[in-house]
Amino acid sequence: MNQARYLTLLTYLLILTTSGCTSSDAPISLDSVGIQAALASIEPSAIEYHMSVLSDDSLQGRAPGTPGYESAALYAQAEFQRMGLQPAGVNGTWRQDVPLRHSTVVEEESRFSVWTPVGTQNMTYDEDFYLAADPVREKAEIELAEVVFVGFGVSAPDLGYDDYTEADVDGKVVMYLNGAPSFLPSNERAYYSSGATKTSEAISRGAIGTMTFWAPDDPRLRWNVNAARSKRGAYAWLDPSGQPNRGHDQIRGSASLNQSAAEALFQGAYVSLEDAIASAQAGTPQSVLLATRVSISTTTIHSNVESWNVLAKLEGSDPKLKNEYVSYVAHADHFGVGVNFTGDSIYNGAHDNASGSSIVLEIARAFKSLPEPPSRSVLFMIVTAEEWGLLGSDYFVHNPTVSQSGLVANFSLDMPFLFHPLRDIVPYGAEHSSMGESVAQAAAHMGIAIGPDPIPEQVLFIRSDHYSFIQQGIPALFIKSGFETGDQRDGGEINTAFRQESYHTPFDDMSQAFDFGAGADHARVNFLTGYVIAQEENRPTWNAGDFFGGLFAGS
Template sequence: MRFSLSLLCSLFAAYAATAQFSDIPVDAQRVVQTVRPDAIRNHMRILANDSLKGRKPGTPGFAMAAEYVMAQFKALGLKPAGENKTYKQNVPLRRWAVREDKSALTLISNGKEQPLTYGQQFIYSPAPDHATSDISAPVVFVGFGVTAPELGYDDYTGIDVKGKIVAFLNGAPSTFPSNQRAYYSSAKAENAVAHGAVGTLAFNLPTDLRNRIETAAPRARQGVYRWVDKQGHPQRTYPGIQAAASLSDSTARLLFANAGIPIREMFAKAQKNMPQAFPLNVSVRMKAQTDVVEDVAGLNLVAMLPGSDPVLKNEYVVFVAHLDHLGIGRVVKGDSINNGAHDNASGVAINLETARLFASLPKAPRRSILFVGVTGEEMGLLGSDYFASNPTVPKANIVANSTLDMPFFFHPLLDIVPYGAEHSSLNTPVRQAAAFLNVGISPDPIPEQTVFMRSDHFSFVRQGIPALFIKSGSQTGNPDLNGTKLNLDWRATIYHTPQDDMNQPFDFNAAGKHAQLQFLVGYLTAQADQRPVWNKGDFFGTKFGEADKSK
């Protein structure tokens, strides 16, 4: 009797476990347990090796990394899904830079001209659409330069800026939801063009220590990259803006000398998130020359695991990680090679292990799975934007994207921040996978970093495709170790330096759990009867997709 009771209890426990995760098929449960943290380590060691010289697009080091990844695709039996039956998709990139000796900015007030000093008082952003710019116009202040009707906020209310130059604060109102704050912080030029402005002047709140002239000038001098179409036209630009400058704090104060509203009062209203717009009673002459510096042969990599369903195999779940990094830069602590171990050899390595998990299934999921290694993320999400705009499969058939970039595995993976999950039905597979792996789900611990806009998933959001960007949360399991502080300290000291190499305290078991999450979320999405949909009334779904706009 005791034996029968024990057997009954065991059977009940097994049934309960199966019932708890009945939404995850047994095959997937078995495969996910075969994850190999050491394989992730080995992929990273190869991709972050000094011999690849930091994997800058267009260099031999990037080509070496691409060859390695393609060899892994082939070994896993994944089908070429790039151009001309290869794993490759060519991405034409071009770089522009400002000629400082041919550029000037002059304030004009009460008939007097005040020339400003380049690199100290102002810098220009390159204008790919305008080889030369020479405009003189009155300046109008427009707060944060934001128009957000769904949030009842508009800095352009009651002001005419047609043919004028607009000045605005960097960032967006702090009361905005994190992801919308990120979006509106980056949409200033687009909004200025929509209101008829011809030039922009940007500056910071006194409390905003980012984007200072002294730190922004060296980056600006490197120029900007864009991908170009078959006619050579740059993309993701706004030709209506003929010149765009960033100003130092002291220069911004000069703009307000005759405004009638003291700058301290303007700052106070901005910090209270109050829309504001008024003329500054000053004009500016913006004269700039933008030169083409180089063309770069960019390269995306695309591989496919064909789906098993005769109909749904024509739909695609896309996994993305950027393969590029910064190449060779200035010497820091005796090293000049930006190996990019965490950024983003880690994401590529985890996606390769995720691909192996999918290839290990006894039967492929119903939908097809694409694995895409993109170029030019560090140049402004260029490779992913090119692929999302010009996919090698029908765009309408891409149902979801999951991007991995710097997932942060310097401690055990106890919780995740699934950026994007709150916007679509992808939240369901995320929660199912997290529950199976006993991983918690946490809110964004660093909303001021505007993470949602800063990686390749956003290229898919722009095309109306629900997307995820899963990163580690802040729980470490150690009361003496603050995960958020660890993250911020890493960003302040290691991020985009040669010290982002393999000599870091990575937790590869946590990396393995990231691969398990990627696999399970993608598998559940690929198996579902219905493709993912944006939530009703969602901001990004309404703006870019086909979300229900009834709310």
């Protein structure tokens, strides 16, 4: 028995004995001729072809509401139709319209300044700061507000950490570091790193504005890339009354700060910026009322954008269980045409996320090739506006085209990492629900090892469309590649290089050294895991006492 398969079987047994689940389902067989044929139907060349089409320059980066996005969506729809799947959109169609509001900061009419006892410093846009567009107002003002530095801006008393214990932020602007304490478990750390979680906490405590910044050694700090991205604005989906799903009247300004602006705000404080960062990184909660004050003026312009999700289904074979759905989701959108990098301004998004969309298409093909559909129905989703806050998937879970109670499990395919063979996987979410048993069985069948999160600082658990389902209490998995390469290459170094040099830039195109065989294996392990769940008598359940089950299971 090879070492990877041995480690996977050990992991499988550990999950079965420690998950806290009470599933009475007998293991689903994965050895049938039909399953083997379905696995064989997934071909690397097909994934390469889909990716080439979806990331072609002619699609101009697939931004929501553009002809390029429409072309990508129509391509996915045509593929689903060609397979013989059924439409699962609104009124028997393949689509679900997602009305969006696009909000963009008018930089020349916006400002950020820091008051000190010896004078006021006017900060420079892009160099020192950039502002978040306000989705609910055209003009928002904060004038000479007090500032409280609240560490990471995290309140997690049940996990032994609370930056707000001694903080009075009512009527003030809070300033915090990106991320969350490193001692927190990986996925809990991701939850508390979320900007939405931090903003919600600040609102609940009366804050009127937020400012966030990165520690100098934060691997997610790419100031020029982040500032360039901010120029594309922000999106929110609109409810039937035209109200955006995000934004709050109480928050009158939100800024991202470069080191220069953070240093300006810490002038005269009784603790230095360096020491404050060091304390946060050491896991010490803190709140500091700064000696400076801040003024923020944000002018925003709004426009409405029409985009849409593509939805297809394979109806289940069991008369009762066919009303329950195992769902697969990938986003087709990317950043369109933006800031020019060395002569190229098209953000092709080959890896992010033409790869995931292509894999969902091949998973659908594998399911459709089965001699008989699984007991449960399977839903395939190509969604919009993930890059702008998981909006297409969030709109779907708030406005499902199938029964909300019938959504039993979700898989997200998003930039699974296709730069070396798939030797091991990191199934984000496996430790939270009975889906962990299913992915362990699938990985064992394929001889693929299962490992822990190698990059918890990237907070991946909250960064793709599966998280929209989790927030509605639906167990989900986000399966990514681990760092084992099977040769002398260091998978961690390859991952870091991609994230630093190509991620969210025009360099993410088809010229990269993709391993399309790894893409096929990603499709296979996701297909097998979903097949097990679709065949089991009992729907997936949250593990007893699980953090996310406790937060969202009643949603």
